[in-house]
Amino acid sequence: MNILLVYAHPEPKSLNGSLRRFSVKRLEKAGHVVQVSDLYAMKWKASLDADDSLDLQTRPSDMRFDPNLDSRRAFESGRQSQDIALEQDKLRWADAVILQFPLWWYSMPAILKGWVDRVYASGFAHGVGEHSDARWGDRFGEGTMAGKRAMLIVTAGGWESHYSPRGVNGPMDDILFPIQHGILYYPGFSVLPPFVLYRTSRTDEARYSGICDALGQRLDDIFQTAPIPFRPQNGGAYDIPALTLRADISPGTTGFAAHIA
Known part of the structure; x- marks a missing residue:
């Protein structure tokens, strides 16, 4: 199977760097074909702007830039910046995608968020499908990435x-x-439970060996592990177009948990 590992850490000699190398070897040993998008090594441009469209690079100075509409125009006309198009090709190629990153300020590093902002072009990863009183686009369980799997590998400095x-x-x-629900499930990925490593500064050789054992098992099972049971948007649980859960679905439950069956 084809697996894309999108990796966001600036230091190759870090724990993350070591785990990335371990993951690639483990997956390849299992017979998978692996591509790595090492965003820092690629010097990935994080900001979505007018330069992402080859046509807009020469636009009149008084022309208004619309991130959504101009992204769609560039995608549909084949006039996207080459780095964006190459990453989209990797996503089409992949049967599974792994996002690996350290948890910085309660989220992913800016360079990885910028990868999402630019690669998830309108018409490619969002803004697809019919919008009506019966459906509200192909998203949250449907979409371009339907049939593919995705998983996070996350390191955190704090205690569990x-x-x-x-x-x-x-x-x-x-x-x-x-x-997991917004960036991965939205365009259709089946999202596996994350692999999270806590208290990273307390990792000695013995602990690292145990981490590799646990991570290796997760990688071995990447195409067998049951995904998180997020509720599909167009599956009947949500009123459309309000996109709120029906009153009889998990009554009394609010917040993120309500969207998991």
Whole structure:
């Protein structure tokens, strides 16, 4: 199978760098074909702007830039910046996608968010499908990435208890919800439970060996692990076009948990 690893850490000698190398070797040993988008090594441009459209690079100075509309025009006309088009080709190629990153300020590093902003062009990863009183686009369980799997590998400096249901940082599932449900499930990925490593500064040789054992098992099972059971938007659980859960679906439950069956 084809696997794309999108990697966002600036230091190759870091724990993240070591885990990335381990993951590639483990996946290849299992017979998978792996591509790595090492965003820092690629010097990935993080900001979405008019330069992402080859046509807009020579636009009149008084022409208004519209991120959504201009992204769509560039995608549909084949006039996107080459770096964007190449990453989209990798996503089309992949059967599974892994996003690996350190948790910085409760989210992914800016360079990885910029990869999403630019690669997820309108017409490619969003803004697709029929919008009517019966459907509201191909998204949240449908879309361009339907049939593909995705998983996060995340490192965090804090203790696991800091990210527990009553921990000061809030539950890790809640922190990762915008990424897993929004960035991955939205365009159709089946999203696997994340692999999260806590208290990274306390990693010695013995602990690292155990981490590799656990991560290796997750990678071995990447095409067998049951995905997070997010509710599909157009599956009947949501009133359309309000896009709110029907009153009889998980009554009394609010927040992120309501969107998991």
